[in-house]
Amino acid sequence: MGEDWLSKLHWAAEFESAQEVAAAIAQADDVDAADEERTALWRAVHARKPENVRLLLAAGADPALPMMSGWSPARLSLTTDHPLPTAEVLTREERAAVEERDRLVAALGGVPGGDGFSLACVAGVDAGTAVRLLEAELVEAPGDEAEEDVLGVTTVPGGCVLVQPDGYAAAMPGVLDRLSAGTVAYGMYANPKSGNQGSVHRDGETAEWDLHPGGGVAEEETAADVLLAHLYLDEPVAFCLAFAGLRPADFRAFTAPDLWLRLPERDDWDF
Structure with a gap:
């Protein structure tokens, strides 16, 4: 029993x-x-x-x-x-984290919804720098048909957000490794078949993978990690942003990015 x-x-x-x-x-x-x-x-x-x-x-x-x-x-x-x-x-920092959770979740308003999209949250890097790190070219906003190598990128307080509305390109390990040179990035693909798949990239390398942002608290986490995972339970996009220390004022990064870029052809974007 x-x-x-x-x-x-x-x-x-x-x-x-x-x-x-x-x-x-x-x-x-x-x-x-x-x-x-x-x-x-x-x-x-x-x-x-x-x-x-x-x-x-x-x-x-x-x-x-x-x-x-x-x-x-x-x-x-x-x-x-x-x-x-x-x-x-609670400490002052913990109270501030709770307040930021409430603000961030309200600012996103459930955007992006559904699945099939991918995102990258990069600390300390603006949109222009992201374009340079990826050796990408700027393009016009895509039409109704998604393009597998086109991403949107937006500068937000704390860094930048890259998004592909329909596809996994923003969360490809090679993309995130390049973006995380000298900093940290969190990537997520909202996989329609298997749920949200997350990864952490630090200093140009994949540090953690097969993560489940917004999916709850794992064993043997640090106190800060327990708090982060608890605060953003069932809020995967907000979790990714908060992990990287990004503080967007609204959901514009996911609906009207600052810039659109086309990734160059490379053999090491995904593996």
Whole structure:
């Protein structure tokens, strides 16, 4: 019963209704048992499910248990609309991160929607520099038919955003490696078949790949990484922007880029 109901309780706390959580609690040996370094209460707080949180607290779950690089369930709740009573506090930087999340998500307004697009968020690089790094030529905005080697690029506070409305070119490793020389870039392809695929590029090299921006918190993350992944749960585009420290005022980078560029023919864009 133990391990089986442990996984069921954690799943229910994060993804299911209060009724499912109540049933799982009734079968659980320990409501504070950890799975992937966190308790069911932590998962309910992370998923912004206040009813599930209430049931777990009533069952004796401890909101102050230390976990996830210093983010107890109670401290994590301070970043949500349903904070739990606690003596723990957020730092000034953490409060600013919460405020920026709210601003950025509102500014994007759900744009871009759907899937099939790709993007690159590059820190400290403007649109003109991106064109130069890619050895690209400037072209007119594409018409109704997407071109596989044409990308839009826009300077935003903190860096630039490259986007291909229908295609994966903006997230090709070779493109991102070139753009990340001396800095950091985050790329994402909203794959219609397998979901959002992300990668991190630093100093001209691929540092991490097969990532899932907006998909939740992984084990053994740093405190800053836990906060970032928690704040941008289910907000993959905003996550990519925030990871690179970009702060666009609106969604124009995805609908009306500053410039359009055509990538030169190369053998090392993708691999």
